[in-house]
Amino acid sequence: DAKTTQPPSMDCAEGRAANLPCNHSTISGNEYVYWYRQIHSQGPQYIIHGLKNNETNEMASLIITEDRKSSTLILPHATLRDTAVYYCIVSYPSNTGKLIFGQGTTLQVKP
Amino acid sequence: NAGVTQTPKFQVLKTGQSMTLQCAQDMNHEYMSWYRQDPGMGLRLIHYSVGAGITDQGEVPNGYNVSRSTTEDFPLRLLSAAPSQTSVYFCASSYSRGWDGYTFGSGTRLTVV
Numbered sequence: 001d002a003k004t005t006q007p008p009s010m011d012c013a014e015g016r017a018a019n020l021p022c023n024h025s026t027i028s029g030n031e032y033v034y035w036y037r038q039i040h041s042q043g044p045q046y047i048i049h050g051l052k053n054n055e056t057n058e059m060a061s062l063i064i065t066e067d068r069k070s071s072t073l074i075l076p077h078a079t080l081r082d083t084a085v086y087y088c089i090v091s092y093p094s095n096t097g098k099l100i101f102g103q104g105t106t107l108q109v110k111p
Numbered sequence: 112n113a114g115v116t117q118t119p120k121f122q123v124l125k126t127g128q129s130m131t132l133q134c135a136q137d138m139n140h141e142y143m144s145w146y147r148q149d150p151g152m153g154l155r156l157i158h159y160s161v162g163a164g165i166t167d168q169g170e171v172p173n174g175y176n177v178s179r180s181t182t183e184d185f186p187l188r189l190l191s192a193a194p195s196q197t198s199v200y201f202c203a204s205s206y207s208r209g210w211d212g213y214t215f216g217s218g219t220r221l222t223v224v
Contacts, residue, residue: 034212043115043201044154046212087153099203099213100170101146101153 004088009106018075022088025069035073037084078109117216124192124223132187134202142205143185147198192223
């Protein structure tokens with residue numbers, strides 16, 4: 001599986017968009033980009049995933065660059081409850097549970 | 112639909128004791144896995160299973176055993192607890208080979224003294 005690089009921490013003002021970057025320059029053609037978050041030592045929560053096209057769901061948007069070497073998770077209107085550690089993971093979907101979590105980005109949403 | 116249920120939520124063991132962490136899911140998910148999370152660190156994969164009767168090792172399997180006799184249950188056994196196994200343990204499951212993400216349990220906080 002490709003490795004990812006994320007900034008260790010970021011701040012965001014409440015109500016503003018939070019843009020969390022992830023670098024995955026060694027990603028392979030069939031590997032997907034997954035995003036999870038972990039709020040205050042709870043179990044991780046799946047957010048979104050994508051292959052090459054931009055994706056959007058009720059929680060967030062995922063922007064993947066054309067060369068697929070990096071991506072950005074966007075929380076359009078961050079709230080205090082979005083304060084969490086965000087993990088970017090690159091994996092083959094058929095890797096059957098072998099999600100490799102790195103250190104992630106700690107997002108602090110401030111009032 | 113309870114999702115992924117882990118028991119117990121908290122446990123204190125003495126060095127050398129054995130115990131089983133329970134994980135059950137009621138979503139008919141084929142894929143299940145165990146992770147540990149040490150303070151200030153990301154999750155590390157211990158063992159995973161692609162279906163009943165099939166298991167495999169992850170990043171940090173030493174000191175742990177698993178089995179998968181049913182689709183619903185995936186227990187994690189600590190053979191002889193050591194202080195280095197003090198951690199938070201998470202179980203996760205997925206229906207469609209992880210295509211739509213994994214559902215995690217709320218964790219078991221284990222302390223070995």
